[in-house]
Amino acid sequence: MTSVKDVAQLAGVSLMTVSRALSNPEKLSPETYQRVRRAIDELQFVPSMSARKIRGDNLQSRTIGVFALDTATTPFAVELLLSIEQTAQQAGWNVFILNLLSNSPTDQNIDLMLSHRPDGLIFSAMGLRQVCIPERLKSKPLVLANCLADDSHLASYVPDDEMGQYRAVHHALSQGYRRPLSINLPKQSLAWGLRQKGMQRACQAFGLAPDSLLKYDLSDHDAYGETAAILDRHIIDGRPQFDILICGNDRIAFCAYQLLLGRGLKIPDDVAVLGYDNMIGIAELFIPPLTTVQLPYHEIGRRAARHLIEALDVSGAQPVDCPLVARTSL
Amino acid sequence: MTSVKDVAQLAGVSLMTVSRALSNPEKLSPETYQRVRRAIDELQFVPSMSARKIRGDNLQSRTIGVFALDTATTPFAVELLLSIEQTAQQAGWNVFILNLLSNSPTDQNIDLMLSHRPDGLIFSAMGLRQVCIPERLKSKPLVLANCLADDSHLASYVPDDEMGQYRAVHHALSQGYRRPLSINLPKQSLAWGLRQKGMQRACQAFGLAPDSLLKYDLSDHDAYGETAAILDRHIIDGRPQFDILICGNDRIAFCAYQLLLGRGLKIPDDVAVLGYDNMIGIAELFIPPLTTVQLPYHEIGRRAARHLIEALDVSGAQPVDCPLVARTSL
DNA sequence: CTGTTAGCGCGTTCAC
DNA sequence: GTGAACGCGCTAACAG
Numbered sequence A, B: 001m002t003s004v005k006d007v008a009q010l011a012g013v014s015l016m017t018v019s020r021a022l023s024n025p026e027k028l029s030p031e032t033y034q035r036v037r038r039a040i041d042e043l044q045f046v047p048s049m050s051a052r053k054i055r056g057d058n059l060q061s062r063t064i065g066v067f068a069l070d071t072a073t074t075p076f077a078v079e080l081l082l083s084i085e086q087t088a089q090q091a092g093w094n095v096f097i098l099n100l101l102s103n104s105p106t107d108q109n110i111d112l113m114l115s116h117r118p119d120g121l122i123f124s125a126m127g128l129r130q131v132c133i134p135e136r137l138k139s140k141p142l143v144l145a146n147c148l149a150d151d152s153h154l155a156s157y158v159p160d161d162e163m164g165q166y167r168a169v170h171h172a173l174s175q176g177y178r179r180p181l182s183i184n185l186p187k188q189s190l191a192w193g194l195r196q197k198g199m200q201r202a203c204q205a206f207g208l209a210p211d212s213l214l215k216y217d218l219s220d221h222d223a224y225g226e227t228a229a230i231l232d233r234h235i236i237d238g239r240p241q242f243d244i245l246i247c248g249n250d251r252i253a254f255c256a257y258q259l260l261l262g263r264g265l266k267i268p269d270d271v272a273v274l275g276y277d278n279m280i281g282i283a284e285l286f287i288p289p290l291t292t293v294q295l296p297y298h299e300i301g302r303r304a305a306r307h308l309i310e311a312l313d314v315s316g317a318q319p320v321d322c323p324l325v326a327r328t329s330l
Numbered sequence C: 001c002t003g004t005t006a007g008c009g010c011g012t013t014c015a016c
Numbered sequence D: 001g002t003g004a005a006c007g008c009g010c011t012a013a014c015a016g
Helices: A004-011 A015-023 A030-043 A049-054 A075-090 A107-115 A161-174 A191-205 A226-233 A250-262 A297-309 B004-011 B015-023 B030-043 B049-054 B075-090 B107-115 B161-174 B190-205 B226-233 B250-262 B297-309
Strands: A063-069 A094-100 A120-131 A142-149 A156-159 A180-184 A214-217 A244-247 A272-274 A317-320 B063-069 B094-100 B120-131 B142-149 B156-159 B180-184 B214-217 B244-247 B272-274 B317-320
Touching: A004 A015, A004 A030, A015 A030, A049 B049, A063 A075, A063 A107, A063 A297, A075 A094, A075 A120, A075 A142, A075 A297, A075 B075, A075 B094, A094 A107, A094 B075, A120 A297, A142 A297, A156 A161, A156 A297, A161 A180, A161 A191, A161 A244, A161 A272, A180 A191, A180 A226, A226 A250, A244 A250, A250 A272, A250 B250, A297 A317, B004 B015, B004 B030, B015 B030, B063 B075, B063 B107, B063 B297, B075 B094, B075 B120, B075 B142, B075 B297, B094 B107, B120 B190, B120 B297, B142 B297, B156 B161, B156 B297, B161 B180, B161 B190, B161 B244, B161 B272, B180 B190, B180 B226, B226 B250, B244 B250, B250 B272, B297 B317
Parallel strands: A063 A094, A063 A120, A120 A142, A142 A156, A156 A317, A180 A214, A180 A244, A244 A272, B063 B094, B063 B120, B120 B142, B142 B156, B156 B317, B180 B214, B180 B244, B244 B272
Antiparallel strands: none
């Protein structure tokens, strides 16, 4: 590759003049600058990141290191990574993403990450998981995106599931629905309690007795097959005992749609359906399109990145609003 | 960060001894090596990528640069990126991924990429798109993954859609289905012709007249709404004129399932459904689970990466097999 | 077996 | 307004 040296030679100036042309053009005489500029353009010179980083010249070459968990299994979350990348780029920061296959980074993963000398670290996971941060990493600025850790005072940007669920159920009840059936995420998932609380708070606001609610949880992360049995238990003689189905995520809603439609029920006339996640490129394809709650991946990524860039001094879980996406399934 | 210098000091040796301890331990006396090792462990020293790259010390620090298009809109394709990353890691290469929002990289994108001094470039896109490669990039080894370019002699690893569709339809017809209705991708998509050809070849093998086939195309990339009208045109008095629905992708199948079920039809008894893509985390949730053709993202990523790592001398489109994923929708 | 020197590409510091 | 020298972290080549 071409380096400052080549440019300097072509322009007939010293290395420093080229360097200045890149960072402090105003310190050069206009004509010298032009000459250097032309040489730069002709050689298509781009300064080397590595050389800049090596000097600790941190103004031009800071980088955010991202440990990404679950990207393979929950691909919708690329949005989080994209958002981090965009935010970083705007601030002139670089991003190095390392996808993790296991739950917690291996020593090899950590070495690779540290070899890039990141100025800050983001730990991201899907499904709001509890992750384990190795000691070696705690010396660097570190934020969590869409996950939590044992060390609860670490800054963590997470979806405000309580509020998201509250708002959505409140919206549903205000439409007149009164007999909800809820199929929540597995109990061990971090979101479970928040969703539960949000739903109950909304129900109370409408005077629904908490113990009158039909509530179920999936037994495991991918036990979507259980949806059928739950629904059938509450569809008697083809008539559902519930007027709205509150799903722990859009996947459950997808299963439910097929089951309900297959049993001759109309959505939302016979049964309304509420999702959670707003799976990109999927939620719109439901017929009718799914009303759901959006997981704010973009905003989470943006805030996690800004946290590092601006060296914010916040700690603990930072709830990020989950907007309701009102379509026509209720 | 700690550097060789710190390690050398702590171990009471010279810089070179540390360096050797890292790359050629056998050249050191066992005791010296142990002493250095202990210092390395104690300081948790990891050599800096940047410093290695800067030297052109290419054996320890080669990197693949990836321009990723469409990652945001077709998130399932993360698999391709993961596969590149894994393959690279196994060979000791690094990966720098740059997500593109526009169709072709901006000058700024290119500068950023080149500033990382990649030793090879991968261009990846979703939906088998035709991409445009800027001149500035053609000086480096370059492969296309899941896309094609004007310059048709560029090595491009792409799904073998013709064979994939042929095998799937052949499988369907061998099950006894005889009246297919096909809803293909939009005509302008590169895969359209291949899928068409594969389907017709399979039909011919079973003696089905090509013009007896019920064939439709979506008018645009996201015109999934058209599925309903197409199906209704061929469901007369609640009875479908087709016994198998061949969908251009799983999303079309997703819509079709809801429409068919909503009209009281059983899958696969009344109508069988065949998808294409095998959307991760979704195709399994169809009820019944969707038989579909797998887009070989993993293999494409692996081969594209190996192409650069091994400096393969192939050119032109390299079809990668699309295996049939037989579930129970037919 | 171990240390010294030199240089990769860049920018800061200090001369001119 | 411009340039020479130095150092960032690392290793190949050469000395000892």
